[in-house]
Amino acid sequence: MEIEALIRPDLAALEPYTPIVPFEALSARLGLPVERIIKLDANENPYGPAPGVREALARYPFYAIYPDPDQTELRAAISGYIGQPTERIICGNGSDEIIDLLMRLFVAPGEAVVEAPPTFGMYSFNTGVVGGRLVQVPRDEAFGVDVEAIAAAVEASRAKLIFLPSPNNPDGSLLPRAAVERLLELPAVLVVDEAYAEFSGQSVADLVGQAPNLVVLRTFSKWAGLAGLRIGYGLVPEPIIRHLWKIKPPYNINMAAHVAALASLAAVDELLANVRRIIAERERVFAALAAMPQVRVYPSAANFLLVRLRNGDGRAVKQALEQRGILIRHYNKPGLQDCIRISIGTPTHNDALLEALSDLLQN
Ligand SMILES: Cc1ncc(COP(=O)(O)O)c(C=O)c1O
Known part of the structure; x- marks a missing residue:
């Protein structure tokens, strides 16, 4: 065979x-x-990581016990940091996992996902894994996005998801807030990936919940130095997050990542x-x-x-x-x-x- x-x-x-x-x-x-x-x-x-992270990891006594699938304590701590209610927070094994979950939730084989290359590689990777169709709207010479070209591509392809990092990887350019507001008028979910937001001082996290179709991704990998422990999160409006919870692997956040993230939030x-x-x-x-x-x-x-x-x-x-x-x-x-x-x-x-x-x- x-x-x-x-x-x-x-x-x-x-x-x-x-x-x-x-x-x-x-x-x-x-x-x-x-x-x-x-x-x-x-x-x-x-x-x-913050010095307190190593101590907290060494002290934690219950590694033999499965972690909390609802991430209750961690979401409460993140809520205090980011200023969004716990109901709009879901943690992933790195923000990479939230990208994967969003793809699985929205994209059936053949359906379109829009990105603006050059950009972070996981959007095209995960589109491929779910059998989606990648629609690319290239950036200009200075890596700026063409907002109206993206809008046209979304309409033409009936894309369900748009992925735009701010700052963008690999160049570090920001997505203007006005561009976010324009793209939120489209009949698609806009995912603003803010993996590097702590270095830019600029965020649209405050808009999550105001628009029904904005998702913001954040991570502990960069500002908190936890890339090796894999812990990120999504800020997601209620009508979407309800369904993300259903498809999330129950124990996706290991206890070491949980302990380290809490200790980082105590050392902001x-x-x-x-x-x-x-x-x-x-x-x-x-x-x-x-x-x-x-x-x-x-x-x-x-x-x-x-x-x-x-x-x-x-x-x-x-x-x-x-x-x-x-x-x-x-x-x-x-x-x-x-x-x-x-x-x-x-x-x-x-x-x-x-x-x-x-x-x-x-x-
Ligand atoms: C734009 C962007 N998003 C997400 C990630 C991945 O973050 P995480 O480590 O939380 O999966 C990276 C990592 O390089 C990135 O550049």
Whole structure:
């Protein structure tokens, strides 16, 4: 029997998601100890979790017991942080899981999902997994979205979901509030992915509940340094969230993530001080890159910078930096081949990156 013939043909043909190389494997490949690697490739937080997180994780006594499927305590704590009622909050195994749940809830095979590339890869990935049809409305040269083109695409394709991050990954540009308000007039659900909102100081979370079709996604991965523990959440109006609860895996939030998120919310001031450090570094690195004639750097409201190499390919620069123990991201996608994305690290990390990059570009 040909087992592969039993697999859904659309999934058998799906492009695999490009996995990241685990830290330990990379350390072995480069012959460098983990402490010597400067990891600026995945928009993680260089300061890590709040100190209270490690203590809370060590102290928690009930790891043998399943977590609360209703996430009651966690949702109450998030409500205090974000200013939305618990009834509009649902937590996921990273905000990635909320993207997946929204796709499953709304998109039947063949139905359309709209995104504006270049953008975060999970929207196209999850559209593929549910057999949806991806409708792409490209951004302009400065990565701005064409709101009326999106509106036209939604009408023409009868799309059910629109995914737009603010700030956008990979460039860090913001979605103007007026654009959100215009897109909410459409007969589709608008998902504003605010994974990096703490770095931008701008949010439309306050609009959730006022419009029936706005969902906002947030995460603890970036500002709170919990990317490895997987905890994010959606702010979702009641008529939608009722159905999301029905399809959510009951124990999707593991107890370690739950404990760590609560401890982070008890240390918001410390964590936001780290966010301010990262923002200050982003502006310093931006200025240093802007002074390099060989590159163009784009303004960013997130914890990373997109850099276009005026005459060079991103892959070569990525590989040369990797040899020096510095990891950054490069792109194979159309329009981005000559681009690299640099996550903001500590001042020491950023100095090492700037020095290595300037050295490479001059030689
Ligand atoms: C725009 C955007 N949304 C969501 C995520 C994923 O967040 P999480 O770690 O909560 O799944 C990322 C991570 O890089 C991102 O860039």
